[in-house]
Amino acid sequence: MAKSGVFERDPTDNLKKALQKLVKTIVEDSSDDEILDQTVQILQSLKQGIQYYPQEFNCPLSKEIMTDPVIICTGKTYDRVSIQKWLSGGNRTCPETGQVLSHTVLTPNHLVRDMIAQWCKNHGVRALNSPGPNPVNPVQYPDEQGLTEADRKHFRSLLKKLSLSDSISEKKEAARMLRSLTKKNPAFRGFFGECSTAIPELISPLSEMKNGVDPNLCEDVITTLLNVSIHESNKKPVVETVNVVPVLLDALRLGTIETRTNAAATLFTLSALDSNKLVIGKAGGLRPLIELLEEGHALAMKDAASAIFNLCIVHENKTRAVRDGAVSVLLDKINHRILVDELVAILAMLSSNQKAVEEMCDLGAVSCLFSVIRETTCARNKENCIAILYAICFSDRTKWKEMREEESRYETLSQLAENGNSRAKRKASGILDRINRPFNRTHTA
DSSP: OOOTTSEEOOOTHHHHHHHHHHHHHHHHTOOOHHHHHHHHHHHHHHHHTEEOOOGGGBOTTTOSBOSSEEEOTTSOEEEHHHHHHHHHTTOOBOTTTOOBOSOOOOEEOHHHHHHHHHHHHHHTOBOTTOSSSSOSOOOOOGGGOOOOHHHHHHHHHHHHHHHHOSOHHHHHHHHHHHHHHHHHOHHHHHHHHHOTTHHHHHHGGGTTGGGOOOHHHHHHHHHHHHHHHHSGGGHHHHHHSTTHHHHHHHHHHHSOHHHHHHHHHHHHHHTTSHHHHHHHHHTTOHHHHHHHHHHTOHHHHHHHHHHHHHHTTSHHHHHHHHHTTHHHHHHHHHHTTSSHHHHHHHHHHHTTSHHHHHHHHHTTHHHHHHHHHHHOOOHHHHHHHHHHHHHHHTTOGGGHHHHHHHHHHHOHHHHHHHHSOHHHHHHHHHHHHHHTSOOOOOOOO
8 A cells, every 4th residue: 555755666676786785884884873774764665565765855844755846935945735835824934944935936946856756766666646667757747737728728718708708707707717727737827928818818807996896706816816926937927917016906905805815915926026026116016015914904914014025125115115104014013913023024124224214213113122032032033123223223322222221121132142143143242332332522631
């Protein structure tokens, strides 16, 4: 019986040869624990009728063999299905490091994929569910599954119905089908990049959204656009299509909370490209995202925060975010301990903007950030908070007294200078040096 996380057994010759080599190594050279463990694994495999595999091939999330290894922006590798499930659950941090993700682009890890394939080839085995009697590559990629001509014809008919039908019920049915198809099959997402009219046809029912659109139809179209935007090759053409960004911004302002959430998630996905960040920012994308964050819907805040973070990676959008009221909204949410990890990261990014620092000073950011440092156990949060405080310290000396009082009462800076990570230590020490520096005096004879 096949088991999850193991390989099916092929002829056992290769196992026996590997066992012979290991036994020879043990007898002649070494009895290293790793070699002994490998020997035990092979013996167990021969007894149980299954093949062992290196544990490095396991996904850190699922703990099972990776069939589609991908790299996220922190450099960690996961199985595509597992990390997509993690992200779909509203998480915007790396499962292993806890870092806030600057984007959610999933890059195929060809090295790990090739290692698994080579291991299979060397051991004469095949992965579970892989095709053919002796395949070299144990992984099948859904994105590589092509569409039949019948699939393409059906897809085009749905788009035509969505864009041309006079019947609202037909439009809604077509939108539901497109949403389902692009969710389940990546090949349908890829088709949008192949067909130049597909994206305009998809958004055509929403071009007059201000005049009223059926909320279910709107949600299905926006969610389909989200599905399409996940496909890497679609990100640029989606944003460059006339009316797509305005439609998304209208959906952010006027849709149901589900529609607004998915519109924010779409902007987050599209903003993985720096060129898209600029287009979205210039079109006014930050203000409705900040407003959505301010409203405080639990379902929507994470996607709004993630999109704001991504957009503010480029300098021009930092200025726009500050102008659109981001600082006061971020500090208010942090004060109420809402999405602290994500929002402190955004605030730290904005602290390179002088206007943002001035607003932070006026809005009581010093006490807020010190309280977060004292309460949190997250090293990254402490680092981001102290980075913001460092910017405030070197911008506004009127805040030195408050910082000295904090240090006198809690020794927050000293503790961070001693126990923080390298960047936090450096920033905390810099603040201590600054606030404890004696005032310059003018001496006269």
